[in-house]
Amino acid sequence: MSHDSSAIPARGKQIEQLISIFGDPVDVTMPALFVYGHSSCGKTIVLNHVLEKLKVPHVVVNCTECYTNSVLFSAILQGLSGDNDLGSWKCDNLNDLGRNLRKVYESQSWNETVYIVFDKAERLRDREVNLLPALINLQELTSLNFCVILVSELPWEKFYNGVGIRQPFIVFFPDYTKSELGEILCHCRPDGVDREFYQHYISIVLAVFSLACRDLRELKHLSELNFSTYCAPVKAGKFDEGDKHKLWKHVEPHLKEALQQLYLRKVSSEEWMKLHDITESGDATVLKPVKNSDTIELPFYSKFLLIAAYIASYNPASTDKRFFVKNAGRMKKTARSMKKDERKNSHLRGPHAFPLDRMMAIFYSIVDSRVPPTANIFSQISTLVTLHLLAKIGHEDEIDCPRYKCTVSLDFISAVAKTMNFDIVRYLFDFV
Amino acid sequence: MSKMDKTLLENAKSIIKERLCKSGYSHNVRADIDIAALDLGNLLQRTVEFGESNSVLVVGAKGSGKSTLINRVLEDIHNDSKNAKNLLIVKLNGYLQTDDRIALAEITRQLKLENTIGDKVFGSFAETLAFLLEALRSGDMSKSQPIIIILEEFDLFAQHKNQTLLYNLFDIAQAGTTPLAVIGITCRLDVMELLEKRVKSRFSHRQIYICNPSTLENYVQQFTDVLLLDKAFGKTAKHKAFVKKWNSHVENLTKNSSVLEILHKQFNYCKEASPLHQILFLPVCSLSQEHQEITPADIAESSQLIFNDSKANILHGVSVLELCLIIAMSHLTNIYEGEPFNFQMVYNEFLKFSQKKSHILQNYTKPVVLKAFEHLIELELLKTKDHFMTHSGKLQKEYRPMILLVDHSQLREAVAKYPGCPTDVKQWAESSIV
Numbered sequence: 001m002s003h004d005s006s007a008i009p010a011r012g013k014q015i016e017q018l019i020s021i022f023g024d025p026v027d028v029t030m031p032a033l034f035v036y037g038h039s040s041c042g043k044t045i046v047l048n049h050v051l052e053k054l055k056v057p058h059v060v061v062n063c064t065e066c067y068t069n070s071v072l073f074s075a076i077l078q079g080l081s082g083d084n085d086l087g088s089w090k091c092d093n094l095n096d097l098g099r100n101l102r103k104v105y106e107s108q109s110w111n112e113t114v115y116i117v118f119d120k121a122e123r124l125r126d127r128e129v130n131l132l133p134a135l136i137n138l139q140e141l142t143s144l145n146f147c148v149i150l151v152s153e154l155p156w157e158k159f160y161n162g163v164g165i166r167q168p169f170i171v172f173f174p175d176y177t178k179s180e181l182g183e184i185l186c187h188c189r190p191d192g193v194d195r196e197f198y199q200h201y202i203s204i205v206l207a208v209f210s211l212a213c214r215d216l217r218e219l220k221h222l223s224e225l226n227f228s229t230y231c232a233p234v235k236a237g238k239f240d241e242g243d244k245h246k247l248w249k250h251v252e253p254h255l256k257e258a259l260q261q262l263y264l265r266k267v268s269s270e271e272w273m274k275l276h277d278i279t280e281s282g283d284a285t286v287l288k289p290v291k292n293s294d295t296i297e298l299p300f301y302s303k304f305l306l307i308a309a310y311i312a313s314y315n316p317a318s319t320d321k322r323f324f325v326k327n328a329g330r331m332k333k334t335a336r337s338m339k340k341d342e343r344k345n346s347h348l349r350g351p352h353a354f355p356l357d358r359m360m361a362i363f364y365s366i367v368d369s370r371v372p373p374t375a376n377i378f379s380q381i382s383t384l385v386t387l388h389l390l391a392k393i394g395h396e397d398e399i400d401c402p403r404y405k406c407t408v409s410l411d412f413i414s415a416v417a418k419t420m421n422f423d424i425v426r427y428l429f430d431f432v
Numbered sequence: 433m434s435k436m437d438k439t440l441l442e443n444a445k446s447i448i449k450e451r452l453c454k455s456g457y458s459h460n461v462r463a464d465i466d467i468a469a470l471d472l473g474n475l476l477q478r479t480v481e482f483g484e485s486n487s488v489l490v491v492g493a494k495g496s497g498k499s500t501l502i503n504r505v506l507e508d509i510h511n512d513s514k515n516a517k518n519l520l521i522v523k524l525n526g527y528l529q530t531d532d533r534i535a536l537a538e539i540t541r542q543l544k545l546e547n548t549i550g551d552k553v554f555g556s557f558a559e560t561l562a563f564l565l566e567a568l569r570s571g572d573m574s575k576s577q578p579i580i581i582i583l584e585e586f587d588l589f590a591q592h593k594n595q596t597l598l599y600n601l602f603d604i605a606q607a608g609t610t611p612l613a614v615i616g617i618t619c620r621l622d623v624m625e626l627l628e629k630r631v632k633s634r635f636s637h638r639q640i641y642i643c644n645p646s647t648l649e650n651y652v653q654q655f656t657d658v659l660l661l662d663k664a665f666g667k668t669a670k671h672k673a674f675v676k677k678w679n680s681h682v683e684n685l686t687k688n689s690s691v692l693e694i695l696h697k698q699f700n701y702c703k704e705a706s707p708l709h710q711i712l713f714l715p716v717c718s719l720s721q722e723h724q725e726i727t728p729a730d731i732a733e734s735s736q737l738i739f740n741d742s743k744a745n746i747l748h749g750v751s752v753l754e755l756c757l758i759i760a761m762s763h764l765t766n767i768y769e770g771e772p773f774n775f776q777m778v779y780n781e782f783l784k785f786s787q788k789k790s791h792i793l794q795n796y797t798k799p800v801v802l803k804a805f806e807h808l809i810e811l812e813l814l815k816t817k818d819h820f821m822t823h824s825g826k827l828q829k830e831y832r833p834m835i836l837l838v839d840h841s842q843l844r845e846a847v848a849k850y851p852g853c854p855t856d857v858k859q860w861a862e863s864s865i866v
Contacts, residue, residue, distance in 0.1 A: 021714070027445075211792065259795060348780060350827065407828050
């Protein structure tokens with residue numbers, strides 16, 4: 001059987017393998033297949049392509065979308081029967097699924113293999129323990145010619161769940177090589193763009209991103225996002241299309257900035273385009289920094305409370321004396337205290353919980369003016385907890401001395417301390 | 433090449449494919465199954481002919497031929513017994529009938545009693561049970577139709593609440609009014625421990641054990657049997673010639689030393705038939721006009737695919753940044769003697785490396801590295817340490833204790849195989865000193 005490999009580049013071998021496994025439509029095939037490979041390496045598209053091409057009855061269900069058994073089962077039945085009436089295929093246990101599948105099979109008078117594809121099959125592991133083994137045995141359970149195909153990013157051994165599960169036939173989709181990625185990205189170029197011109201652009205994109213990202217979907221998104229920036233000087237008539245070096249110089253800073261935002265999607269694509277369009281008009285490639293969402297405005301005392309909480313979380317209680325008691329005298333520097341144990345570094349190990357009293361003591365000693373301990377102050381603490389800047393540890397009923405943890409990062413607290421002209425690094429044991 | 437030969441090959445291909453894929457219909461002749469079939473056949477014959485009730489468990493590992501046994505015995509009874517047309521067979525499966533209510537409804541359905549129960553409320557468990565019990569109890573040994581109830585995945589029925597179904601079935605079988613044979617099929621050897629005392633005491637304690645082939649010779653024999661064609665293939669001279677040619681080719685194949693070596697290796701891993709079938713599946717599928725015989729090279733290639741280390745496959749596809757993080761984690765696990773690490777420590781190691789050694793990897797902000805780290809968690813190459821799961825909600829994700837699920841040797845292999853791996857990354861994988 002021949003196929004058209006141009007529709008899906010770089011997956012010819014997998015398509016051929018699947019076609020040979022499926023074989024003649026009326027033949028019995030493996031009761032279950034397991035297809036795995038990294039995300040966006042063409043598993044679903046290849047399966048769809050092959051099943052469409054062979055014109056065999058099939059249904060593809062996504063296990064993330066079908067979040068309960070009854071939704072999953074009715075999606076299968078609806079897909080196979082082509083009947084969109086929601087009510088008619090209601091079924092919530094495997095017994096009814098088996099009966100209804102037989103009904104559909106007989107009503108359509110099929111005699112060929114029927115394929116049921118479960119995309120994101122790793123989700124099935126979270127369901128009841130016997131669902132997955134039952135689905136894998138579907139051919140035997142219904143004694144009809146079904147083939148169940150599980151598609152997942154995880155290897156098969158992650159599916160063992162201790163109840164004994166028959167191993168399906170495993171098909172692996174290898175990741176794309178760099179040149180294959182280039183080929184595919186070129187294949188998806190916008191209409192009316194010269195292939196060679198785009199190819200050169202793609203090679204720049206790959207050079208910048210390939211170390212950090214081999215996910216086709218993300219690379220495609222990035223290349224589409226930045227292509228207009230790349231084209232702009234050509235459109236404005238500043239450079240020629242063949243001026244590769246100049247174009248590279250022009251687009252590189254934009255791509256470098258995109259690399260800082262890889263996968264993060266802090267701004268929407270539209271905003272990103274706009275942001276980079278402004279810089280287009282000017283000749284200089286000075287980039288406006290993306291607005292830092294890491295800082296938020298807080299009341300005066302809240303900021304100090306947060307700083308106090310940070311210090312309490314990251315310093316050992318034994319060192320408080322050294323930082324906050326006036327005339328504490330020079331601390332004796334013994335050989336033991338000099339040698340810092342990396343294991344005890346709380347910036348590596350994470351914040352410790354501290355009692356409220358300790359935080360208040362630090363707070364009073366870092367705020368210059370005298371602050372009466374009013375309800376106002378304490379209400380600000382609970383505000384910080386609601387903002388998830390502090391976390392309350394322990395049970396709700398410990399009201400006499402609640403314990404907290406500070407959950408902000410060093411960068412965040414440094415930014416806050418800077419606005420208060422408070423040099424926080426001087427007060428942190430890890431940096432002394 | 434004539435057209436006739438093409439269809440012959442296609443025919444042979446689909447016959448062998450059916451043998452490989454369909455479970456419960458092994459055509460292999462196996463002495464132990466023959467003996468068990470004789471036992472079980474006798475037992476069921478007595479139910480069918482003389483109305484004796486009985487209960488029996490068939491125990492054996494997955495793929496050892498339990499369903500084959502049952503299917504063969506039922507077929508024999510169907511062919512031989514004169515009372516066979518009266519026989520009612522009810523097949524239940526623990527995967528499908530997940531609780532007693534569904535199981536009862538299914539029994540009613542398979543006994544074709546829906547019409548009798550039609551005007552009653554079908555959903556009520558107690559009513560259906562009472563109705564069924566009455567129907568089953570009211571029979572007598574000589575006049576009633578014999579019933580065979582087959583419970584596949586018997587162990588799952590034992591997990592149903594109060595084991596009501598099992599209790600009643602065994603109770604009726606013991607009472608001996610209606611001729612009823614209950615056959616349980618399971619792969620759990622400890623299945624008796626699962627039964628409650630009152631259920632256990634009503635069971636006849638008859639068990640039939642089936643084992644996988646125990647010697648390599650049997651295993652190789654199984655391999656040959658699947659491929660060999662028999663007389664049923666066709667009667668014309670052309671058919672016979674094809675069968676002769678094919679069979680002699682199969683004989684040659686099983687004498688080939690590299691094939692035998694692969695079979696031996698597989699046998700040492702697992703004696704079950706299904707992995708053997710999987711090895712044969714691709715070579716059989718790829719049979720075509722241009723490729724008319726299974727060569728030892730085909731077998732070697734497909735076994736290679738099956739023995740492929742899936743973790744190595746996954747590691748091959750991660751980005752260099754993610755690979756660096758795994759190297760950092762591997763070093764941390766090594767330094768702290770298996771104690772868990774968190775993202776902050778990994779990031780710290782990564783920074784040390786990228787600042788001192790590798791200038792190409794310097795441009796990543798912490799959130800980007802964190803995303804890469806999370807991708808690795810998604811791939812389940814590392815996992816949260818169990819007992820921290822409960823209050824992980826309170827813990828920032830940077831500080832969540834994690835453990836690496838990649839062995840150092842696996843990592844070393846992955847780095848060696850990685851396409852275009854930067855040299856400094858390779859060196860870092862070898863030694864933790866930067």
